[in-house]
Amino acid sequence: MAPVLIATVLKATEATAANYAFVTNQNGNSLSVINLNTRSEAARVSLPGAPAGVAVDAARGVFYTVSAGSKVVRKFGLARAEQQAERTLDGGPIGIAVSPDGQQVFVSDWYNARIWMLNAEGLTPADMIETGSAPAGLVVARDGSWLASADRDANQISVFDLPSRQLRHKIPTGLRPFGISLGPQGRLFTANVGSDTVTVADPVTGKVAATIPVGARPYAISFGAGAGFATNQYADTVSVFDLESLRVSATIDVGEYPEGIDATPDGKTLVVANWFSNTLSLIDAGTARVIAEIDTGDGPRAFGRFIATGYAEEK
Amino acid sequence: MQLHRRSILAALAVSAGLASLPLVAHAHGPTRQKVTLTAEVSAPPSEVWAVIGNFQDMSWHPAVHSSTGAGDNAIDATRLLVLGQENGPTIAEILYKFSDEKMSYSYRITEVAVEVLPVTNYSSHLTVKPGTDGGSVVEWRGAFYRGYPNNDPPAELNDEAAIAAVFGVYQAGLDALVTRFGGN
Numbered sequence: 001m002a003p004v005l006i007a008t009v010l011k012a013t014e015a016t017a018a019n020y021a022f023v024t025n026q027n028g029n030s031l032s033v034i035n036l037n038t039r040s041e042a043a044r045v046s047l048p049g050a051p052a053g054v055a056v057d058a059a060r061g062v063f064y065t066v067s068a069g070s071k072v073v074r075k076f077g078l079a080r081a082e083q084q085a086e087r088t089l090d091g092g093p094i095g096i097a098v099s100p101d102g103q104q105v106f107v108s109d110w111y112n113a114r115i116w117m118l119n120a121e122g123l124t125p126a127d128m129i130e131t132g133s134a135p136a137g138l139v140v141a142r143d144g145s146w147l148a149s150a151d152r153d154a155n156q157i158s159v160f161d162l163p164s165r166q167l168r169h170k171i172p173t174g175l176r177p178f179g180i181s182l183g184p185q186g187r188l189f190t191a192n193v194g195s196d197t198v199t200v201a202d203p204v205t206g207k208v209a210a211t212i213p214v215g216a217r218p219y220a221i222s223f224g225a226g227a228g229f230a231t232n233q234y235a236d237t238v239s240v241f242d243l244e245s246l247r248v249s250a251t252i253d254v255g256e257y258p259e260g261i262d263a264t265p266d267g268k269t270l271v272v273a274n275w276f277s278n279t280l281s282l283i284d285a286g287t288a289r290v291i292a293e294i295d296t297g298d299g300p301r302a303f304g305r306f307i308a309t310g311y312a313e314e315k
Numbered sequence: 316m317q318l319h320r321r322s323i324l325a326a327l328a329v330s331a332g333l334a335s336l337p338l339v340a341h342a343h344g345p346t347r348q349k350v351t352l353t354a355e356v357s358a359p360p361s362e363v364w365a366v367i368g369n370f371q372d373m374s375w376h377p378a379v380h381s382s383t384g385a386g387d388n389a390i391d392a393t394r395l396l397v398l399g400q401e402n403g404p405t406i407a408e409i410l411y412k413f414s415d416e417k418m419s420y421s422y423r424i425t426e427v428a429v430e431v432l433p434v435t436n437y438s439s440h441l442t443v444k445p446g447t448d449g450g451s452v453v454e455w456r457g458a459f460y461r462g463y464p465n466n467d468p469p470a471e472l473n474d475e476a477a478i479a480a481v482f483g484v485y486q487a488g489l490d491a492l493v494t495r496f497g498g499n
Contacts, residue, residue, distance in 0.1 A: 026346055050346040068345035092345055092466060110345065111466050216411065234411060234423070234438060256440075257458060276349060276458060299349065 019264045020311040021271050021280060022063050022081070024051035027299025031065065033081050033311055034280060036264065036271065039292050042311065045081050047074070052301045053096040053107070054260075058308035060102040060120075066093045073107055073123055078310040087123035089116060096304055097138040097147070099162070106147055108135035115149060117165070129165050131158045137180035137220070137303070139188070146203055150177035150190050157188060159203050169206030173199040179220030179303070183228065183243060191218035191230055198230050198239075200246060210246040214239035219259045220303065224267040224285030231258035231272055238272060238281075240288050250288040254281040260302025265309070273302035343435050343460035348474055350481045351456045354489035356496035360451040363496060364418040364443045367453070370394060370410045375495070376488040388413045388420070404431040411438075418443040432484070433462030434477045450499035453492055455485045 018037040025032055029050065033043040049070025056063040061078045071093050075085040092110035098120065099106070105118045108131070115135060117127040129147070132154025140147050146168060147160045157171040157180065175194025183189055183200075187209060190199045198218060200210040215232030218239070222229050227249065230239045238258060240250040255274025258281070263270050269291075270283040278300060282292040356363060366375050370388050373379045379396050380403055386392030392410040397403050405427075412421035419442035424434070437459035446452040459481060463472035470476065 027349060052345070094345060234421075275347070276456065299347075 017309045017313075018311075019269075019307055019309055020078075021262070021302070022054055022056060022065075022076075022078075022306045022308070023260075023273055023280065023296050023300045023302045024054050024065055024306075025278075025297030025299050026050045026052050026068070026275075026301040028297035030297040031081065032296040032300065034294055034296065035311075036269065036282065036307070039282070039294050041295065043081055044297055048072075052303045053094055054302055054304040054306045055096045055098050055105070056305050056308040057098045057102050057120075058265075058310055061310055062102075062120075063306075063308065064096050064098065064105055066096045066107060068092065068094050068110075073105070073118065075105075075120070075123055078308055079313055081311065085121075085123045087118065087125070089125075094303070095136050095138045095149075097140050099140050100142060100144045106138050106140065108138050108149055110134050110136065110152075113151070113154075115147070127165065129160055130167075132156050132170065136178045137190070139180050139182045141203065142182070142186075148180060148182075148188055148203055150180035152176050152178055152193070155194075157190060157199075157201060157203075159188075159206065169203070171199075171201045171206050171208060173201070173208075174211060179218075179231075181221040181223070184223055184226075185243065189221045189228060189230075191221050193217050193219065193233075196232075198228070198241070212239075212241050212246055212248065214241070214248060215251065220261050222261040222263045222270055224263045224270055227285065227288070229261055229263075229270050229272075229283065229285075231261045233257050233259060233275075238270070238283060252283060252288055252290060254283075254290060255279045255293065260300070260304065260306060262302070262305055262307045264307055271307060273300035273306075275299055275301060343464050344468065344474070346474060347436075347458055347460055348478050348481075349456065349458050350478055350485060351454065352482065352485040352489055353452055353454045354493050355446050355450060355452050355499040356493055357448070357450045357499040358496035359449055360418055360443045360445055363451045363453060363492065364415075366495070367441060367443070367492070368415065368418060368420065370413065370420055370422065375491060376484075377491050378484065378487055386410070393425075398431065404428065406432065412440075429462035429472060433472050433480050434459040435462060435464060436460045437481075446499055448499065451496075453489060455489060457481045457485070 021034040023032040031047040049067025053066030091112040095108040115129040132151030134153035135149040137150040159169040174192030174197035177190035179191040198212040215235035217233040255277030257275035260273040272281040384394030407426040424437040439457040461477040
């Protein structure tokens with residue numbers, strides 16, 4: 001085969017590697033696997049116990065979910081959305097994040113001010129980390145050197161060194177931070193439900209860089225095309241803020257009760273789960289416009305990182 | 316899920332003898348609930364909206380004895396609903412969206428005792444849409460958490476109780492509109 005032809009074939013393969021959204025439907029007790037290229041639901045899997053939290057680990061070909069009602073954490077293979085392991089916890093598990101090496105899974109306990117550290121293999125409990133009151137969102141550094149939680153009722157971010165799990169910083173935020181995300185420049189962003197703001201903070205120095213006013217009841221944040229995107233539950237909008245100026249540059253109408261938000265790996269498309277509308281809104285990051293709306297199961301929450309390639313592909 | 320029809324009047328009967336402690340709840344349960352009810356009536360949307368499209372007048376709902384408020388239909392307008400009778404239990408609410416054009420308004424409860432309505436973090440939309448044969452569809456949607464913010468709720472404050480109570484309020488209101496405007 002001629003080299004040119006090989007390049008063409010590779011390019012074609014690349015173009016067909018679809019992105020999928022793995023959407024936890026909290027009221028419908030299901031998981032929607034949404035093909036973001038064809039913009040349709042590829043599969044719906046039963047997922048009992050009011051699932052909310054989700055974390056994909058594309059490199060390992062797995063994803064994890066947290067059922068807040070039944071307190072069950074599950075591990076699935078990405079390729080077929082088939083369950084590989086499950087673990088019942090106590091308290092109020094909600095948020096979930098995976099370490100970059102795929103070895104540990106962290107789960108926040110809303111009711112007991114702590115984070116479980118589970119071994120990714122088999123989801124066996126390995127350790128417990130104390131946080132401020134009502135930890136919700138979790139995020140791990142890209143190099144695995146720290147873990148951060150949005151402690152909702154303590155109005156703070158807790159940053160822990162990894163692997164020591166020692167508390168490094170308590171960073172004050174706006175009121176009742178829920179979602180927490182790591183921006184492209186290594187800063188933390190929390191969506192502060194109670195003060196309608198986003199707090200921007202440095203996980204290394206522990207300093208707050210800015211507070212950005214957004215829409216009513218912000219829930220979660222993601223990034224693309226040099227901008228941040230915050231879902232506003234009560235406003236039915238997404239606030240777009242520039243990552244240099246840290247000011248809101250646009251506000252986009254989406255479905256009702258927008259909650260979870262994540263970006264495709266190329267950063268070109270933001271995907272928003274509209275909890276009341278039972279849809280995903282797809283936003284073009286460059287133009288800040290909605291380009292599609294896709295049906296999901298009942299009550300899509302998608303709280304965490306929920307987009308990956310690899311569904312319906314053998315690894 | 317099986318829903319038990321229960322009007323807010325029944326809830327009032329339960330609450331009548333109870334000291335109502337206002338619950339200023341930021342904490343909430345793990346799973347937000349939603350209820351959507353619709354009713355078809357034969358009157359045109361403009362006629363229905365003229366009756367229900369005023370945040371300061373909820374006299375169309377049989378459970379509401381009186382409503383006092385400030386701010387008309389502007390964003391952040393408030394109202395205090397007195398339920399059942401004079402000096403009855405109250406629900407304080409705030410308006411956060413209003414559109415005559417879309418015939419829709421959205422409001423939140425800012426204060427209610429869980430003995431009156433066993434919910435927290437409640438928000439709601441009331442909308443009139445065109446129906447069949449020149450009639451209207453009234454849609455009432457609510458999103459809320461159960462009355463008990465912590466783990467292991469008692470039965471009267473669990474997710475099912477919250478859904479049943481909101482369902483009852485909406486059904487009573489929509490039934491009154493069907494009676495008033497005729498079913499379709």
